[in-house]
Amino acid sequence: MIIHLDLDCFFASCERLLDPSLAGKPIAVGGRGDPFIFAPTSRRNIDVTLENSGAFVPTLFYDAQAGFDDYFVEGGRVRGIVITSSYEARAFGVKTGMTIREALRLCPRMIVRPPNHLFYHDRSHTLKQWLQKRIPVLEQYSVDEFFGDVGGWIPDRKVEAFCHTLRREIESTFGLPITIGAAPSKWIAKLATGAAKPSAGNGVKVIFPETVDNFVNPLPIDAFPGIGRGFSKRLKAYKIETLGDLKAAKHLLYRWKKPGIQLYHRVNGDDNEPVVAGRDRRSIGISRTIDPVFDRNEIRRRLIILCRHLAHLVGKIDAHPHTIFLGIKYQFGQKSKRSVTERFTFSELTLRRRVLELFDTIDIYRSLAIVRLGISCGNFAVKPVTEGSLLTYAADLKAQKLWQQTAIVRKKYGIDTIRSAVEMI
Structure with missing residues (x-):
């Protein structure tokens, strides 16, 4: 049997760990597309983490460490969307993806907190390590979801009791409510979890092979x-x-x-x-949705900032990418993207040069504002790449050594510790 574990209202549950007075109250965690990464002033509470894995696990986070007005209010308007909400808030019709303004109209008493992503990921990583000691094969699907294969280890007839025990231990050890589904296959197990949620079930749902059709x-x-x-x-x-x-x-x-x-x-x-x-990680990327920007110099500044963060991620896993990708989205939905594959000595500077060159090539709707930027590195080499242009190799190697030294400082004091002058304009 395969089990699927889904932490209930995970971000909201983590906020209750930080502030127990929130228990039983309608609460939500909101987000704003992370405009702070592009601020000209330094933000020490931006960081990256690669501790958690999975198809839906991002790597770059901004911990708000701010109040409601500082984070969500801009120009007299409440900005942002609901990332997750507690069951108490959902009872009023609050849903993920809803604007904060709309959610507060539905539930005026709802408490909205800025995100503390690094804390959420610390809790997720700690839980993952704990689960790995209790489940033979564990796969992290997202920051708040896991799959586990207990076939040949837990007899089918004992899976339900095992899930109930596991659920109680997680709630008592970590203070995090969780729902568990079990079935002969991964996606039926995930489907079972939905039926086990507190709004529909008792926290555990097991689907045996002979009951799959009746359930599905x-x-x-x-x-x-x-x-x-x-x-x-x-x-x-x-x-x-x-x-x-x-x-x-x-x-x-x-x-x-x-x-x-x-x-x-x-x-x-x-x-x-x-x-x-x-x-195996095949690529690393970073993307941001932004308010419409017409100024191409401002777009280039933001791409340079994204390159700094992406280069820091590449350095963390000691990767040697051959392929660089850039994608942009315009205000009316038009998109443009392109990648370049070549052998070169990787550094923040070489990444920046290639991304800016790609931008000049693919920016085909220059009269339109841009609302989303995304860059990624992939096609990793097994060992450091020494090939490249003979004309630029010495300079590229020097840039790589400088980048590696700055990475040491950034790792200790934060990614914003060392920045390019153009970023602060």
């Missing part, structure tokens, strides 16, 4: 993890409303090639996808 078939397609808005709309156009309908439409899903075939077998519970304890 009546559920609406939107309940299944991985069926997004676009795929849902596509399925409903064929009158597929429930997961049972989807399972009966094998011929249709197979016509949609890999995405459709994968979804069909996940819903059927026979995908045989393993729980993977660790994956």
Whole structure:
């Protein structure tokens, strides 16, 4: 059997660890797209962490360490969206992704806290280490979700008791409420977790092989993890409303090639996808959504800042990337992206040069404002790259040594400790 563990209202629960007086009150943690990373003044409470892994685990965080007005109010307006909310707030209709202003209209008494991401990730990493001693194969899916394979270790008939014990131990040891689902496959286990949530169940839901169809078939397609808005709309156009309908439409899903075939077998519970304890990191990226910016010099300044943070991440894992990617999004939804692959001596300076060159190449809608920037490094070499242009190799090597020395200082005192002059303009 495979189990899926989902920490309930994780960020809100962590805030209650920091402030026990919040227990039982409607609370929410909000975010603002991290405008502070681009501030000309130094922010010592920006940091990166690679301790947690998973497809939905970011690496760069800003710990607000501020009050509501300092973080959420700008120009007399309340800015930001709800990242997560407690069940008390959800009872008023508060949802993730809702603007803070709308959420406060629904629940005026709700307490909204700025995020403390580094604390959340510290709790997640500590829990992960604890779980690794109790579950043979553990995979971190996100900062607040884990998969575990207990097959051959816990007999199927004892899985439910094991999950209840594990749940009680986590709540008593860490003070974090958690829900656990169990099933023969990963995605049915994740689906079971939804049925075990406090709003619907008692915290644990086990689906045995002989009960998979009875559990899955009546559920609406939107309940299944991985069926997004676009795929849902596509399925409903064929009158597929429930997961049972989807399972009966094998011929249709197979016509949609890999995405459709994968979804069909996940819903059927026979995908045989393993729980993977660790994956090699293939790329590292950083992206930010921003208020519309027309000034291209300001965009270049922000790209330089993103390069500084991304280079720090690359240095933390001692990676040697061959590929650099840049993507931009414009105010009306237009997008432009491109990557470059070459052998070069990596440093913050060489990364910056290539990103700015890419920007000059792909900025094809120069009359439009830009609302999102994203850069990433990938295609990592097994060992340090010594190839490159003979004309620039000596200078690149010098830049790399300087970057490595600044990384030592930044690791001790913060990423903003050493910055380029252009960043502070």
